[in-house]
Amino acid sequence: MRAVAGDTLIALPGQRIGLLGGSFDPPHAGHLHITEMALRRFRLDRLWWLVSPGNPLKPHGPAPLADRIASARALVHDPRIRVTGIEAQLGTRWTADTIAALRARWPGVRFVWLMGSDNLIQFSRWDRWRGIAAQVPIGVIARPGTRTQARTSRAARIMWGARLPESRAGLLADAPAPAWVMINGPMTALSSSAIRAARNLAPGSRG
Numbered sequence: 001m002r003a004v005a006g007d008t009l010i011a012l013p014g015q016r017i018g019l020l021g022g023s024f025d026p027p028h029a030g031h032l033h034i035t036e037m038a039l040r041r042f043r044l045d046r047l048w049w050l051v052s053p054g055n056p057l058k059p060h061g062p063a064p065l066a067d068r069i070a071s072a073r074a075l076v077h078d079p080r081i082r083v084t085g086i087e088a089q090l091g092t093r094w095t096a097d098t099i100a101a102l103r104a105r106w107p108g109v110r111f112v113w114l115m116g117s118d119n120l121i122q123f124s125r126w127d128r129w130r131g132i133a134a135q136v137p138i139g140v141i142a143r144p145g146t147r148t149q150a151r152t153s154r155a156a157r158i159m160w161g162a163r164l165p166e167s168r169a170g171l172l173a174d175a176p177a178p179a180w181v182m183i184n185g186p187m188t189a190l191s192s193s194a195i196r197a198a199r200n201l202a203p204g205s206r207g
Contacts, residue, residue, distance in 0.1 A: 009048070009082060009084055009086065011046070011106040011109045012108075012109070013106075013107070013108025013109060014108060014109075014110065015045045015046060015109050015110065016042070016043065016044045016045045016046075016110045016112065016173035016174075017044065017045065017046045017047065017048060017109055017110070017111055017112070018035075018038050018039070018042060018044045018046070018047040018048070018111075018112045018113075018114050018139065019047075019048055019050055019099070019102070019111055019112065019113050019114060019136075020034070020035060020038070020047060020048070020049050020050065020114045021050040021052055021087075021095060021098070021113075022049075022050070022051070022052060023051070023052055023054070023062040023068070024049065024051050024068050024071070024072050025062035025063050025068055026063070026068070026071055027049075027068065027071050027072040027075050028075075029075075031049070031072075031075075032075065032076070034114070034116065034141045035047050035049070035078075035081055036078075037141060037183070037185050038114050038139055038141060039078075039080060039081075041139075041169045041170065041183045041185070042112060042139050042169055042170065042172050042173060042183075043170040043173065044080075044112065044173065045080070046080050046081075046082065047080060047081050047082070047114075048081075048082045048083075048084055048086075049072055049076070049081065049082065049083045049084065050084060050086065050087055050098065051065060051068050051069050051072060051083060051084065051085050051087075052087055052093075053065055053085070053087060053088045053093070054093070065085050065088060066085075069083055069084075069085050086098075086102075094126075094127045094128070095113070095126060095127070095132055096126075096127060096128040096129075096131045096132050096135070099111065099113065099132060099135050099136055100135065103135065103136075110173045110174065111136045112136060112137050112138070112139050112172060112173050113132065113136050113137070113138045113139070114138075114139045114140075114141065115138065115139075115140055115141070116140070116141050116142075116143040116146070117140055117141065117142045117143045117146040117147055117149075117150035117182060118143045118146045118150070119140075120140050120146075120150040120153055120155060120156060120182070121146060121149050121150050121153045122153075123153065123155035124153065124154040124155040124158070129155060130158075133155075133159060133162070133177065133178040133180070134177055134178055135177055136177050137172045137173060137175050137177055137178075137179040137180060138178075138179070138180040138181075139169070139172055139180070139181060139183070140180060140181065140182040140183070141182075141183055141185075142182060142183065142184045142185070147182070147184070150182065151182070159178060159180055162177075162178040162179050162180055163179075163180055163181065163182075164179055164180065164181040165181070166181060166182065166183055166184065168181065169181050169183050
């Protein structure tokens with residue numbers, strides 16, 4: 001057991017644990033929606049929300065980490081979902097480093113990296129993205145209006161030989177990396193950026 005940002009993360013060899021990274025600025029029902037879908041369709045035992053100190057691809061910094069973690073924990077009630085700021089403790093900023101550190105800390109755990117299809121579109125821009133794909137299987141959850149573009153993205157074309165059919169999504173955690181699958185299902189258009197934009201446009205809001 002390791003206490004991380006006021007939480008205790010427990011991981012045992014053989015467990016299937018999904019990793020959903022992001023700024024969660026703010027966390028919202030859409031995050032819960034894709035989390036519940038991932039738990040069910042990928043047959044995961046646990047899912048960790050990795051609340052990042054900051055996203056290197058975003059030009060503006062997020063709200064304070066402690067505030068984002070507190071908001072996310074207030075939203076989550078499923079005991080299978082853990083909200084953690086472990087990246088701040090590990091001192092990792094890039095996904096490739098975070099995954100490597102988690103695998104070293106919890107050997108034998110079957111980690112699965114999760115992302116929306118909108119992120120698959122830009123995945124080839126991530127630092128050492130091929131290394132990420134080589135470390136853990138990747139579960140992609142379809143998001144509105146991005147499925148076709150995600151399937152034809154540079155990363156998807158390069159990784160096409162490692163793609164599993166959607167019917168085998170439940171086997172993803174046991175598949176040797178590189179492996180990935182995109183699942184379809186009920187979608188929500190909610191996004192943190194849209195929520196922040198709405199707040200900024202609200203009467204009396206401060207930009």
